[in-house]
Amino acid sequence: xxxxxxxxxxxxxxxxxxxxxxxxxxxxxxxxxxxxxxxxxxxxxxxxxxxxxxxxxxxxxxxxxxxxxxxxxxxxxxxxxxxxxxxxxxxxxxxxxxxxxxxxxxxxxxxxxxxxxxxxxxxxxxxxxxxxxxxxxxxxxxxxxxxxxxxxxxxxxxxxxxxxxxxxxxxxxxxxxxxxxxxxxxxxxxxxxxxxxxxxxxxxxxxxxxxxxxxxxxxxxxxxxxxxxxxxxxxxxxxxxxxxxxxxxxxxxxxxxxxxxxxxxxxxxxxxxxxxxxxxxxxxxxxxxxxxxxxxxxxxxxxxxxxxxxxxxxxxxxxxxxxxxxxxxxxxxxxxxxxxxxxxxxxxxxxxxxxxxxxxxxxxxxxxxxxxxxxxxxxxxxxxxxxxxxxxxxxxxxxxxxxxxxxxxxxxxxxxxxxxxxxxxxxxxxxxxxxxxxxxxxxxxxxxxxxxxxxxxxxxxxxxxxxxxxxxxxxxxxxxxxxxxxxxxxxxxx
Numbered sequence: 001x002x003x004x005x006x007x008x009x010x011x012x013x014x015x016x017x018x019x020x021x022x023x024x025x026x027x028x029x030x031x032x033x034x035x036x037x038x039x040x041x042x043x044x045x046x047x048x049x050x051x052x053x054x055x056x057x058x059x060x061x062x063x064x065x066x067x068x069x070x071x072x073x074x075x076x077x078x079x080x081x082x083x084x085x086x087x088x089x090x091x092x093x094x095x096x097x098x099x100x101x102x103x104x105x106x107x108x109x110x111x112x113x114x115x116x117x118x119x120x121x122x123x124x125x126x127x128x129x130x131x132x133x134x135x136x137x138x139x140x141x142x143x144x145x146x147x148x149x150x151x152x153x154x155x156x157x158x159x160x161x162x163x164x165x166x167x168x169x170x171x172x173x174x175x176x177x178x179x180x181x182x183x184x185x186x187x188x189x190x191x192x193x194x195x196x197x198x199x200x201x202x203x204x205x206x207x208x209x210x211x212x213x214x215x216x217x218x219x220x221x222x223x224x225x226x227x228x229x230x231x232x233x234x235x236x237x238x239x240x241x242x243x244x245x246x247x248x249x250x251x252x253x254x255x256x257x258x259x260x261x262x263x264x265x266x267x268x269x270x271x272x273x274x275x276x277x278x279x280x281x282x283x284x285x286x287x288x289x290x291x292x293x294x295x296x297x298x299x300x301x302x303x304x305x306x307x308x309x310x311x312x313x314x315x316x317x318x319x320x321x322x323x324x325x326x327x328x329x330x331x332x333x334x335x336x337x338x339x340x341x342x343x344x345x346x347x348x349x350x351x352x353x354x355x356x357x358x359x360x361x362x363x364x365x366x367x368x369x370x371x372x373x374x375x376x377x378x379x380x381x382x383x384x385x386x387x388x389x390x391x392x393x394x395x396x397x398x399x400x401x402x403x404x405x406x407x408x409x410x411x412x413x414x415x416x417x418x419x420x421x422x423x424x425x426x427x428x429x430x431x432x433x434x435x436x437x438x439x440x441x442x443x444x445x446x447x448x449x450x451x452x453x454x455x456x457x458x459x460x461x462x463x464x465x466x467x468x469x470x471x472x473x474x475x476x477x478x479x480x481x482x483x484x485x486x487x488x489x490x491x492x493x494x
Contacts, residue, residue: 001041002488003256004209011038015166016263020190028161028184031264038166039130046128049097053090054156054163057138060086061145061152061159068148079146086142094135097127102331129492130170132328134163136295141177143299150178158184167260171253171491173271173291180266188265193456198262200452203470204442205255209489210478212435213248215428216241218479222423224392227402230422232409235402237419242392243385244436246490247275250289253489274443276384279376281345284384292328296321315350319343329391334399338390345383431477 001007015034019027040047060082067078095103101122111117141162144150153159162181223230223238230238254271261268269291278284285293304317319340326339365372389406393399413419420426445451455463 001038002492003253004206004489007041012260019264020188024187027188028158031165031184032157032161035161035164035166035169039164039169042129042170046131049093049128049131050134050164051160053093053135053138054160056089057086057142057163058153058156058159060142062154064142064145065152083142083146087139090135090138090142094131097125097131099327099331100125133172133174134169136174136292136328137177138163140174140295140299141181144177150181153177153181165266167257167264168268171250171257171489172289173254173257173269174295175269175291176294179269183266186265191265194265195263196456197452198259200455201255201259201262203259203467203474205252205257205259206474206478207252207470208248208255208439209252210474212432212439213245213252214479215424215432215435215477216245216248218423219429219432220245220392224394224398224402227393227398227405230402231405231413232407233413234418234422235406238422239385239389239392239402239406241432241436243276243381243388244439246388246391247272248435248439249490253491274446276381276440277377277443277447278380278384279373280380281342281349281383284380285342292325296325300324311350315347318346318350322346333396334390334393337396337399338387341387341390345387 001011011034015030019030022030036047039050063082064079067075067082069075070078101124104121141150141159145152153162159181161184162175162177165180168175220238220242223234224242227235251272258268258270271290273287273290275284275288278287301317301321304320305313306317307314309317320343322339322343323336324339325342326335326337329335329338360367386403389402390396390399393402410418420429424432442451455466
């Protein structure tokens, strides 16, 4: 049941209505039932693995707390043993579905490099939808309980609701238990002003997804489906369009999810903060998929030593985190290359920082100068966009082919109409460009202020006019897929 399906447009108002009319002590049960129904609408079989991960980590949390109360000197050992079993079980489930064939192929390649022929069997297991997201959620819970950052949840049902909460189940945000689990014990009442803010955020999410992302995706799919047939400007435009397609697709999902949470009375975590305005790769990762970056920071980067070590170790820590980040996104060398490239960006940035600072000082460049910020943001976008080639390509070889073709420019492509034969008509192409401009403008205007509050403070006529125009824009200009809904969200496959 995608957020952009007619089923969800019926499902969510029904769930919300009953949530606020039934007795408060039963509300979490209703949300749990709705969440499992939502997940089963994607894949009824996969709900078994969701429940298995939930039970394992719930029991692990309780056993960890019991072990911590021991006074015979074995507490630390038992806590570590319970944590190890919980982590191994959940990571094992994730790897079985998502990486079994990939690791088998790597093993075969490694053997062949030493002259040993060993064909790895292919299992072809389909990963349950959202498995990477809910696995990271339960892993963070286990580690937080072990560290003592959060008490174990004794109620299996409420913990299951935390793991499966339907607005965030398929593609995040990846909430931490200490931030979100206590909210299920709060008494939520329907608030009209809060509902208005939530609906505005959902509307914006639908605009990003259906009007912008899915339209840009037509051209992107055309270019990346036949990398051997496209060159220069076509590859460049296709890659820039993909940068905004991916952003609008994922930010659109996040806005719909956060808006739905807000209507129900829950406070979700911000997942994007104008990432393409970043002035460095480091800043980009503080603005892009924020909850994933925070997860890696807390549970991988810092335990590895972070930057509290030698420069060599610091660089290796960064590379390790981003390679794992690439693998989290997909079981393919192209995703590993994408993650490694971002890690390399950061390592090189650290090495060049002293020389860069000296050069800026010698040239008397003001850090807060608008032109300098614009140059830095432009350079950062080029680096990020180049890396997206590996992310979007169907494989490593296809990514390399696209990069080669990128530098084979035909000047005639600027005026011979080539760009208008890539899956989009002339009006659709310029509609996509306007969509990108609108998204960029909203991001720029949203710096340092809440646009929703500014909008809701305006007069009623203005608000109804804008809302009506927005709904009509989504209905008229939105890109629609099958009868069940528009195209699926890109990150739902991870």
